[in-house]
Amino acid sequence: MEKYIFGIDVGGTNIKIGVFNYDSVKNIKKFEVKTSKSKEISTILFDIKKFISEYVVENNINWNQVVGIGLGVPCPVKNGYVEKCANLSVNETNLIDELRRIFPGHITFAVGNDATLAALGENQSLAKPYDNAVLITLGTGVGGGIIVNGQLVEGSSGFGGEIGHIKVYDELVETCGCGSKGCLEQICGTAAIIKYAKKAIIGKKTILNLETLNVKRIFDAAKMGDEVGLETVNRVAKYLGIAASILAITVEPDVFIIGGGISKAGPFFTNLVQKYFRENARFSTGKIPFQIAITGNDAGMIGSALLVKHQMKGAYENQFLW
Amino acid sequence: MEKYIFGIDVGGTNIKIGVFNYDSVKNIKKFEVKTSKSKEISTILFDIKKFISEYVVENNINWNQVVGIGLGVPCPVKNGYVEKCANLSVNETNLIDELRRIFPGHITFAVGNDATLAALGENQSLAKPYDNAVLITLGTGVGGGIIVNGQLVEGSSGFGGEIGHIKVYDELVETCGCGSKGCLEQICGTAAIIKYAKKAIIGKKTILNLETLNVKRIFDAAKMGDEVGLETVNRVAKYLGIAASILAITVEPDVFIIGGGISKAGPFFTNLVQKYFRENARFSTGKIPFQIAITGNDAGMIGSALLVKHQMKGAYENQFLW
Numbered sequence: 001m002e003k004y005i006f007g008i009d010v011g012g013t014n015i016k017i018g019v020f021n022y023d024s025v026k027n028i029k030k031f032e033v034k035t036s037k038s039k040e041i042s043t044i045l046f047d048i049k050k051f052i053s054e055y056v057v058e059n060n061i062n063w064n065q066v067v068g069i070g071l072g073v074p075c076p077v078k079n080g081y082v083e084k085c086a087n088l089s090v091n092e093t094n095l096i097d098e099l100r101r102i103f104p105g106h107i108t109f110a111v112g113n114d115a116t117l118a119a120l121g122e123n124q125s126l127a128k129p130y131d132n133a134v135l136i137t138l139g140t141g142v143g144g145g146i147i148v149n150g151q152l153v154e155g156s157s158g159f160g161g162e163i164g165h166i167k168v169y170d171e172l173v174e175t176c177g178c179g180s181k182g183c184l185e186q187i188c189g190t191a192a193i194i195k196y197a198k199k200a201i202i203g204k205k206t207i208l209n210l211e212t213l214n215v216k217r218i219f220d221a222a223k224m225g226d227e228v229g230l231e232t233v234n235r236v237a238k239y240l241g242i243a244a245s246i247l248a249i250t251v252e253p254d255v256f257i258i259g260g261g262i263s264k265a266g267p268f269f270t271n272l273v274q275k276y277f278r279e280n281a282r283f284s285t286g287k288i289p290f291q292i293a294i295t296g297n298d299a300g301m302i303g304s305a306l307l308v309k310h311q312m313k314g315a316y317e318n319q320f321l322w
Numbered sequence: 323m324e325k326y327i328f329g330i331d332v333g334g335t336n337i338k339i340g341v342f343n344y345d346s347v348k349n350i351k352k353f354e355v356k357t358s359k360s361k362e363i364s365t366i367l368f369d370i371k372k373f374i375s376e377y378v379v380e381n382n383i384n385w386n387q388v389v390g391i392g393l394g395v396p397c398p399v400k401n402g403y404v405e406k407c408a409n410l411s412v413n414e415t416n417l418i419d420e421l422r423r424i425f426p427g428h429i430t431f432a433v434g435n436d437a438t439l440a441a442l443g444e445n446q447s448l449a450k451p452y453d454n455a456v457l458i459t460l461g462t463g464v465g466g467g468i469i470v471n472g473q474l475v476e477g478s479s480g481f482g483g484e485i486g487h488i489k490v491y492d493e494l495v496e497t498c499g500c501g502s503k504g505c506l507e508q509i510c511g512t513a514a515i516i517k518y519a520k521k522a523i524i525g526k527k528t529i530l531n532l533e534t535l536n537v538k539r540i541f542d543a544a545k546m547g548d549e550v551g552l553e554t555v556n557r558v559a560k561y562l563g564i565a566a567s568i569l570a571i572t573v574e575p576d577v578f579i580i581g582g583g584i585s586k587a588g589p590f591f592t593n594l595v596q597k598y599f600r601e602n603a604r605f606s607t608g609k610i611p612f613q614i615a616i617t618g619n620d621a622g623m624i625g626s627a628l629l630v631k632h633q634m635k636g637a638y639e640n641q642f643l644w
Binding site for chain 1: 454470475476477478479480482483484487489492501502505564568569570572573574602605610
């Protein structure tokens with residue numbers, strides 16, 4: 001009798017639901033449903049319950065075959081607890097308790113931050129997963145996750161791995177979404193990149209123009225040797241390299257994995273980041289390799305299924321211990 | 323029959339050797355012997371072996387009662403392996419293998435970086451040890467150690483927790499001992515503090531004078547409201563606060579523990595560091611408390627004994643697992 005884990009990644013727009021084989025944690029099927037416009041966690045969990053219940057019935061699966069449900073949310077999470085969240089309507093709630101309330105009692109639940117779970121998912125999807133890995137995702141925001149000694153770094157209250165808010169710049173006068181200044185995200189987030197290029201464009205010879213400017217065009221221009229493109233992309237790569245050099249002498253990962261939309265710029269970009277990383281790396285940490293993320297948008301979903309498996313392994317081991 | 327662990331902290335000048343009760347990891351006795359001037363690891367290990375052998379004989383201890391030996395060294399260490407070390411003469415050597423070669427076969431050995439082990443020792447010495455802790459030691463160098471999920475962060479090759487080399491400053495033109503620029507140690511190490519004060523003194527009204535300048539006098543002057551003292555100490559506190567704010571959104575410890583000679587400046591100083599930390603802290607991480615280290619110079623010795631205990635617990639648990 002096959003056993004299943006459901007791995008779920010709740011985003012602001014869509015909820016990704018993956019059906020995984022329990023033994024191999026191999027993804028069998030995946031679906032997307034819309035995130036409730038209210039962003040209310042109770043509604044979101046209700047929608048997830050409804051989807052899984054229907055899937056179970058339609059596929060003649062017995063609830064006993066559903067051994068685990070993993071949930072990734074775009075919030076700081078500590079042992080399933082969310083104090084508050086900018087992206088969903090949820091406050092001072094233990095999401096594991098909420099899942100227990102609506103699903104059958106035998107199921108094992110695991111909840112984590114989406115980006116941290118993505119780090120777990122990406123790392124585990126590599127040919128040979130590492131004990132220590134850092135994922136940096138580059139998109140509208142700059143996020144990421146840290147794995148140390150094979151475990152997620154949630155930190156004291158769920159702010160572990162908030163790489164986008166490493167202070168890398170002393171002179172930024174504008175305030176970041178986090179309320180502070182000088183954050184990596186204020187240089188490497190897509191809005192910041194476009195804003196910088198808009199200023200850099202003035203009075204320079206460039207194939208870019210203000211009307212059609214977007215991040216892809218900036219990176220494409222850089223690849224073609226365009227001055228403004230190169231200046232903009234070099235700045236992004238420099239501060240990413242500095243942030244990585246800091247991570248290298250604090251958690252010293254075996255690998256940096258670069259994900260998110262901007263990672264589509266490929267080796268042209270990661271090589272540039274690695275150049276600045278090496279310039280700033282301390283001691284012999286400059287040898288840490290950079291890889292481009294391979295699982296794309298599925299990393300969080302995969303990671304949430306893996307977290308369930310990790311927790312079940314732990315529980316299973318504890319049966320022998322106590 | 324009482325069982326013992328020896329916890330050893332090898333420094334550049336002295337070797338601290340502690341005798342610990344195995345069950346409680348309580349320190350029973352402690353000794354200091356001189357570090358061999360050659361700094362040759364083989365000589366150092368020979369001296370340690372000689373000391374322990376004599377202690378065992380003099381105290382009518384059977385070798386079977388010696389269950390573990392832990393060793394802290396001022397080098398990057400990964401699973402007992404030291405690739406190279408600025409402070410001792412040791413290259414590409416697994417120190418656990420070296421200990422196995424000279425001590426009886428039943429003993430469990432553990433080796434780690436001295437500052438990382440000090441973090442373990444300090445944390446465990448608190449009334450209630452934390453799962454996640456960062457120790458920052460302020461002396462000639464700025465060192466430290468990171469504990470995540472109750473485990474040491476060694477990193478990929480032993481450079482985990484090298485807090486003194488976090489890049490906090492873009493404008494430093496001088497090169498740090500690590501070969502890079504802008505390191506925390508270049509602002510908060512004792513030499514850097516004195517150097518800064520020497521410049522700040524010129525043309526200002528101050529109770530400090532160039533001939534008698536030292537770190538204690540600078541901090542004492544600051545406590546009395548002296549302009550140069552305050553300017554110097556504020557600069558140290560500011561960059562420590564910034565480095566802590568970076569650690570707070572990457573590993574997010576439950577506590578920052580401040581150790582080393584400068585920690586003797588007491589709450590006057592840690593309150594100042596905490597002020598700058600809070601100014602720079604992202605999200606709600608500004609609430610992380612700061613504590614002054616309590617075990618003083620014994621932290622590394624205690625930590626090395628604890629590491630043995632941790633490893634033995636792991637081995638014991640594994641007996642049930644496999």
